[in-house]
Amino acid sequence: MRLPAWLAQHLAALRALLVLTVLTGLIYPLAVLGIAQIPGLKHHATGSPVHRGGTTVASALIGQSFTGPDGKPLVQYFQTRPSAAGDGYDPTATAASNLGPESVVDTVPDPALTAAGKQDENAKQSLLTRVCARSKAAGDLDGVDGRRPYCTTDGVGAVLGVFHRDGLTGPVTRVVSLNQACPAAPFLSTYQGVAVQCAVYGEDYAKAVVTPIRGDAPARPAVPADAVTASGSGLDPDISPAYANLQATRIAKARGADVATIRKLIDEHTTGRALGFMGEPSVNAVQLNLALDQKYPLHQ
Known part of the structure; x- marks a missing residue:
């Protein structure tokens, strides 16, 4: 008995739905899960967790803010690059600031709100001012010249x-x-x-x-670019070797260690270019700080 055309079409569509559901909803996910269990891949597939004393303390793929309750940098830790993801390194809010090179003019805050100790939600810093403020703060923290071209001495866009x-x-x-x-x-x-x-x-x-206005800042600022700009994801745990070494003197003083040994620790945690030619060398600041706590623990 020949089925009506409309019924034959619906049955064909149903068969296609069932086949594709099995292929893409069961077989493919299970195959990917099986491949992810291969030694060498499993650690990455499970989020690259970092364990200390049997406890998961971090992920090697996600940065952290090494700051105190007041939001100020902890001098005994390497500082990571800025983050625009939520309140910082929030995996549920991964994002960039979406500000480009033409973002140079701030929206100044209402002085009445500022005087009252309140925050003006309509005020907005330009990308230039954010970079200037971060460079000044990093320079002050590590005792170097934090000036950059097109920045004022008080850390805003000139x-x-x-x-x-x-x-x-x-x-x-x-x-x-x-x-x-x-x-x-x-x-x-x-x-x-x-x-x-x-x-x-x-x-x-x-x-x-x-x-x-360019000003008289050096052509090559002492504070590296990754110390003043956020990554596209806002989760990047890596900093440049230059930024890590900039912080070595401060870390050594805070930990009661020799600067040379801190620089050696940085070298041990420096990863070269991917495949030898892609990207730039980097240092995972999260893993570096964990190693720092192990080798040079703070005295209570």
Whole structure:
């Protein structure tokens, strides 16, 4: 007996659904799970957990913030790169800041809220100011020059809003340091003979020509780029050997160890380029800090 066309089509679709469900919902996942149990792969497939004393204390794939209850860096630990994932290294909120190189102007906070000790949710730091602030903080922490091009000495983007008589051209009539809210003193006193003003909350500077000022910072900053920029995932546990070695003197002092031995520990935890030519050498800061606690424990 020949089935009606509509019924034959539905039965064919049902068979295809069952076959694909078995293939993609059972056979394929079980095959991948079986392959993941192969020695050498199992550790990575289970999240690369790091154990100490029988307890899982970290994942080698996810960074951590080595800060105190006040949010300040703990001087006895290597600091990792910044994170834009949630409150920092949150696997459930993995993300980047999505700010690009043209993000140079801040949205200054409401001074009334600041004076009251409150946070202005509408205020926003540009990528440039974030980089400047992080570089200054890292420099202060490790006793090096934290200055960067296009940054002010107080750690914000050195950006002027320049008003011209004829819009984009003509003599300069007014200059505002866009990222330094009043009553801050502008990083420049004058620009092309015109006094530089601090930024006033609520004023519209849309007609100003945004003008970054390079300043006299060294061409190669002492603080490496990975110390001031977050990774795309916000979970990266790796830092550059340059950033790790920058922190060696501080770590040695805090741990009562010799700087040379700390640098040797860094070398032992440095991974070369993938396949010998891809990427850059890196140091897993989480594993490095765990090794630091093992070899040079803090005295209570």
